[in-house]
Amino acid sequence: MEFFESIKPLLGGYHVIGLAIVAALGVLGKGLGMLGQAAELHDKNFVRKRLERLDNLRLGVPDDRPIANYLDSAIEREKFRIASGISVSPAKMNWLMQLDATGLWSREQIRAVSKFLVTDTQTGVTEIELTSFEKIGAGLSIIGALALLLMGAGYFMALALKYDVLGFLAGCGVFCAFIFVARLFSTDFINYRAARKFLTYLKHNPEVTSNSD
Numbered sequence: 633m634e635f636f637e638s639i640k641p642l643l644g645g646y647h648v649i650g651l652a653i654v655a656a657l658g659v660l661g662k663g664l665g666m667l668g669q670a671a672e673l674h675d676k677n678f679v680r681k682r683l684e685r686l687d688n689l690r691l692g693v694p695d696d697r698p699i700a701n702y703l704d705s706a707i708e709r710e711k712f713r714i715a716s717g718i719s720v721s722p723a724k725m726n727w728l729m730q731l732d733a734t735g736l737w738s739r740e741q742i743r744a745v746s747k748f749l750v751t752d753t754q755t756g757v758t759e760i761e762l763t764s765f766e767k768i769g770a771g772l773s774i775i776g777a778l779a780l781l782l783m784g785a786g787y788f789m790a791l792a793l794k795y796d797v798l799g800f801l802a803g804c805g806v807f808c809a810f811i812f813v814a815r816l817f818s819t820d821f822i823n824y825r826a827a828r829k830f831l832t833y834l835k836h837n838p839e840v841t842s843n844s845d
Contacts (some may be wrong), residue, residue, distance in 0.1 A: 683710045718743055723751045726785035727758040727813040730841050731830070758841070760831055762824065770824035784810025 690703045705722060714717050716739065718728065727749065732742055750761040786824035787810070795802070834840060 661812045680714065683707065683714070686710060716742065718746045720746055720749065721751060723756060723758050724749045727841050734837075734840060736761070736833075737830075741826050741829075744823040745830045747823055748827045760827055760834070762827055762831070766820075766824060773818055773820035773824075776813040777821070780810050780814040780817060 685710045686703060686707045690700070690707060693700045693703060709719075709722060712725050712729070716728070718725075720728070724746065726744055728746060731737065733744070745760060748760050748762060748766070749758055776822060784807040790805040791799035791803035791806065793799070
C-alpha cells in the first residue's frame with residue numbers, strides 16, 4: 633500500500649493523461665490485432681470457398697470461350713491472395729512475383745512494398761511510387777514512435793530510481809506498454825523504409841522487373 637500511495641504524484645495531471653492514452657492505444661492495438669487475426673482466418677476460409685467455386689465453374693467452360701481466360705485469371709489471383717495475403721491487380725501481382733523470385737525479400741517486405749505500387753494505365757508499367765505525402769507520414773510516424781519511447785523511458789527511470797524493486801517492475805510494465813504502442817505508430821515508417829530499400833535494389837538491378845509490363 634505504501635508503494636501505491638507514494639506513486640500518486642506520478643499519476644496526477646498530465647502524467648495520468650499520458651498513461652491513459654498509452655493504455656487506451658495499447659488495448660485498441662491489441663484488440664485490432666485479435667480482430668485482424670480473426671478476420672484473416674475468416675477471409676482465408678471465404679477465399680478458399682470462392683476458389684473452389686471458381687475451379688468448379690472453370691471445369692465446365694471450354695478453353696476457347698472468352699470467359700475461360702477470365703476464370704483462369706481470377707483463379708490465379710485468388711491463389712496469389714491466399715499465398716501472400718495481398719490483393720492487387722494482375723499487373724501488380726506479376727511485378728511482385730518477379731521480385732519475390734529473387735529470394736531476397738521476406739513476405740512482410742513484399743506486403744509492405746505492395747502498398748506503394750502504381751500501374752500506368754497508358755503504358756501498363758508497374759513501379760514503386762513514393763509521394764511527398766507518404767514521406768511526411770513516415771516522418772511523423774517515427775517521430776511519434778520515438779516520442780513515445782522517450783516518454784516510456786522517463787516513466788521507467790522515475791519509478792525505478794525512486795521505488796526500488798517494485799518501482800523497477802512497475803516501470804518495466806509501463807515501458808513495455810509504450811514500446812508496444814510505439815511499434816504501432818512506426819508502421820508507416822517501416823513500410824516506407826522497406827519501399828526505399830526496394831527502390832535502391834531495383835536501381836541497381838532493373839532487369840528484375842523489366843518484363844512486368
